[in-house]
Amino acid sequence: EADIYQTPRYLVIGTGKKITLECSQTMGHDKMYWYQQDPGMELHLIHYSYGVNSTEKGDLSSESTVSRIRTEHFPLTLESARPSHTSQYLCASSVAGGNTIYFGEGSWLTVV
Amino acid sequence: AQTVTQSQPEMSVQEAETVTLSCTYDTSENNYYLFWYKQPPSRQMILVIRQEAYKQQNATENRFSVNFQKAAKSFSLKISDSQLGDTAMYFCAFAAYNAGNMLTFGGGTRLMVKP
Numbered sequence: 346e347a348d349i350y351q352t353p354r355y356l357v358i359g360t361g362k363k364i365t366l367e368c369s370q371t372m373g374h375d376k377m378y379w380y381q382q383d384p385g386m387e388l389h390l391i392h393y394s395y396g397v398n399s400t401e402k403g404d405l406s407s408e409s410t411v412s413r414i415r416t417e418h419f420p421l422t423l424e425s426a427r428p429s430h431t432s433q434y435l436c437a438s439s440v441a442g443g444n445t446i447y448f449g450e451g452s453w454l455t456v457v
Numbered sequence: 458a459q460t461v462t463q464s465q466p467e468m469s470v471q472e473a474e475t476v477t478l479s480c481t482y483d484t485s486e487n488n489y490y491l492f493w494y495k496q497p498p499s500r501q502m503i504l505v506i507r508q509e510a511y512k513q514q515n516a517t518e519n520r521f522s523v524n525f526q527k528a529a530k531s532f533s534l535k536i537s538d539s540q541l542g543d544t545a546m547y548f549c550a551f552a553a554y555n556a557g558n559m560l561t562f563g564g565g566t567r568l569m570v571k572p
Contacts (some may be wrong), residue, residue, distance in 0.1 A: 387461075387548065387562040403559075435502065443551065444490050446560060448502035 348372050351436050351449035358426055358456055366421045366452045370435030375441040377419040381405060382433045382451075395441070396421055426456040459484045459503045459551050463563035470539045471571050477524075478566045480549030487534045491525065491532045496565075497545040505547070507548040508532065 349370040358364055370377065375396045380388040380403075390403030392443050394413040408430070419438075423430055436449040460483045470476035482491070493505040508516045508525050515523050520537045536543055549563040 367539055385546075385565065385567070387564045388560070389562075390559060393559070404561075445507065447496075447504075450499075450501045 347402055349436060349447055349449040351434075351452045353452060354450060356455070358454075360425075360427055360456055362426050362456075364423050364426055364454070366434055366436075366454070368421070368449060369417050369418045370419075370436075370438040370447070371417060372438065372447070373416065374438035375416065376439045377413065378437040378439075378446065379403070379409075379411060379421050380435040380437065381407065382435055384433070388435060389425075392421065398423075417441045426430070426454075428456045431455050451452075459486070459553065459561045461548075461551050461561050461563035462548050463549055463566050465566045466564070467567045467569070469569040469571055470536075472539055472541060474539055475535060475537045476539055476568065478536075478547050478549075478568065480532045480534070480563055482530050482532065482549070482551050484530070484551065484553070484565075486553040486555075490552045490554070491523075492550040492552070492560070493521070493523070493532075493534045494548045494550060494562075495543075495545045496548065497542075502548070506534065534566075541570050541572060542569045544568060 352367045377394045379392040381391050382388045389405035389409040392411040433451045435451045437446045439446045462481050490508045490509045495505045496502040506518045522535045525535045546565045547563045550560040
């Protein structure tokens with residue numbers, strides 16, 4: 346399995362709370378990604394990064410924000426969670442120029 | 458923009474038998490990659506097999522093989538000698554060469570291997 350870790354794996358929080366989903370990889374990959382996946386549905390890219398201090402929005406609009414201060418770390422933050430944010434969030438990474446993406450185990454977020 | 462379609466939301470197969478999962482895609486790109494990813498219940502998504510569009514030979518990884526038909530924009534996955542551990546969601550995905558590994562995923566096929 347790939348060396349990419351997400352915490353928390355499962356989180357239930359109240360509406361209006363601020364949350365940060367952590368993602369770390371120990372493979373030295375330059376590129377990192379966040380995908381959102383509703384249960385039983387396809388994945389949609391919401392954020393990606395080419396390297397330190399690089400962040401871009403993906404195909405699916407998201408109210409979340411990301412930062413990339415260190416190569417190995419790519420946290421995702423929701424300033425004020427809403428029930429519509431309930432979903433699974435998958436972090437991934439790849440080498441620059443490579444074509445294989447490695448995924449973390451995902452963070453299941455439920456906003457009540 | 459690319460689209461990936463998996464027309465089989467759910468499939469089942471008996472252990473030790475062979476099953477084929479379908480995937481079609483639409484793109485105007487000529488150079489791209491195609492992937493099959495496996496997502497077991499509550500576990501990490503892992504790459505099963507990858508195909509470069511410029512290669513005519515179908516990719517094979519042990520019990521997993523693909524039937525890549527570029528003209529038809531079809532990319533099916535064949536699992537031979539199915540095992541209980543193959544039970545998972547399977548996602549077909551597309552990435553253009555110049556898209557920096559941005560994957561476009563299909564809707565997934567839930568495969569159940571029955572003992």
